[in-house]
Amino acid sequence: MNRAVAIVGAALSDCGRVDDTTPFELHQQGVARALADAGLTKDDVDGFGSTGCGLLAPVEVAEYLGLRPTWVDGTGVGGSTWLVMAEHAVAAIAAGHAEVVVLAYGSTARADLKARRRSANLSFGTRGPVQFEVPHGHTLISKYAMVARRHMHTYGTTIEQLAEIAVAARANASRNPDAYYRDPITIDDVAASPMIADPLTKLHCCIRSDGGGAVVLTGADRARDLSKPPVWVLGTGSASSHTTMSEWPDFTDSPARRSGALAFARAGLRPEDVDVCEIYDAFTPMVLLSLEALGFCGPGEGGPFVEGGTLRLDGRLPTNTDGGGLSACHPGMRGMFLMVEAVRQLRGEATGRQVPGARIACCNGTGGWFSSAATLLLGVD
DSSP states (O other): OOOOEEEEEEEEOSOBOOOSOOHHHHHHHHHHHHHHHHTOOGGGOOEEEOOSSSSSTTHHHHHHHTOOOSEEEOOOBTBTHHHHHHHHHHHHHHTTSOSEEEEEEEEOHHHHHHTTSSOSSOOOOSSGGGGGTGGGTOOHHHHHHHHHHHHHHHHOOOHHHHHHHHHHHHHHHTTOTTOSOOSOOOHHHHHHSOEEETTEEGGGBOOOOBEEEEEEEEEHHHHTTSSSOOEEEEEEEEEEOOSSGGGOSOTTOOTHHHHHHHHHHHHTOOGGGOSEEEEOOSBHHHHHHHHHHTTSSOTTOHHHHHGGGTTSTTSSSOBSTTOHHHHTOOSSOOHHHHHHHHHHHHHTOOTTTOOTTOOEEEEEEEETTTTEEEEEEEEOO
16 A cells, blocks of 8 residues: 555643643643644544643553554654654554554643753753763753854854844734734844853743643545545655764754755655744754755755845745744754644634735654654645
C-alpha cells in the first residue's frame, strides 16, 4: 500500500496561563478537540504518539485517554519531535500499519515553574558526550548566543536584523486573540530588554507558557469523507546533527539544510512555492539559520532577507503567523503548534491573521541547539 496521507484534525488545548490543570488534562483537551475537528471519535484511533509526559509516554498518556493503540511512537529529539512523529505516522499509514493516528502534546511548564515544581535551569545530564561541556556551564541560550555571534562575525549580520524577527513575531501575535503577548514592540525595545546571553536580550528569547495540542492523520480513502478539507502531507524530512558544540562543524549551518532538501524533493516543490512558514523560534537565531537552511535565502543572507517586514502577515513570506514561540505560546517544545497553525492557515481558519490564498505551508522544527531538524510540507487541493 502507498496511500496519500492528510492531517484531518487539528486543535489546541487551553494555552497561556493554565495554573489548575495537568499535562495529562492538556493532552486530553487537545486530543478531544482535534478528533471533534475531524469528525472522529477515540474509537477510530489505532495509532498514538506523544512524549515528555509520564514515565512511559506514549503508553501512559494513551491509557489516560482511554486508547489502546496498535501503533505507538515516543520519539524524543527535542522541539522537532512532533514533526518527526508526523513523518513516522505518514509512513505507517501509507504502508497500512495504521489507519488513524493521533499525535498529542501537553505541558504546564510555566505553571510548574511558578509553583516551584521544576527548575528554570534545564539540565541535559552529566553522562555521555555532554559531560565534557557541563563543567563550563553552557546553558541552552548560551549555545544560541554563540550561534548568533558566529553568524554576525562571519556574515556581518546585525543584532537589529535578528531583533526584527522578534518584532515581526509580535506584530503577527497582535492579530491573534489567543497569543500570550500582543502589545507591539520595536527593535529598540528588543535592544533595551535585559541581557540574557550576549548578544541576546530577553526579547530575543521565547516566552514561557502552558499549553498543548493534537493533530489527527489518516489516509486519502478516509480523509475525503470527513468533516473538514484534508491538509495533505506533501513531503517530509528529518536529520540529526550534534549534542556537543565541539562536534558541530559550522555554527551557522542547521541540519534543516538536509531535512528541508529531503522534504522539498519528496514534495516536488521549491521554496518559492511556499505561501506561509511555521518555523520553530525558541530564539531569534533559530529562525535566521532555518530560513537559510531551507533555501528561502542563501547562506549568510538571512539578515537582509528578514528586513523590511518580510516575516509579517503582509510580508513576502508570512512566518510564525500566530506569533510563534517568541510571542504566542511556548510550553517547552513547540513542534505541535507549528502543525496546528499551518493547518488553520491552509483551511482559511486563522481568524484575524489569515494569509490570503495560502495553499502551501512549510513547517520546520528544531530540537536542542540545532541538534535535530524536521521539515513538513503541507498543502490543500
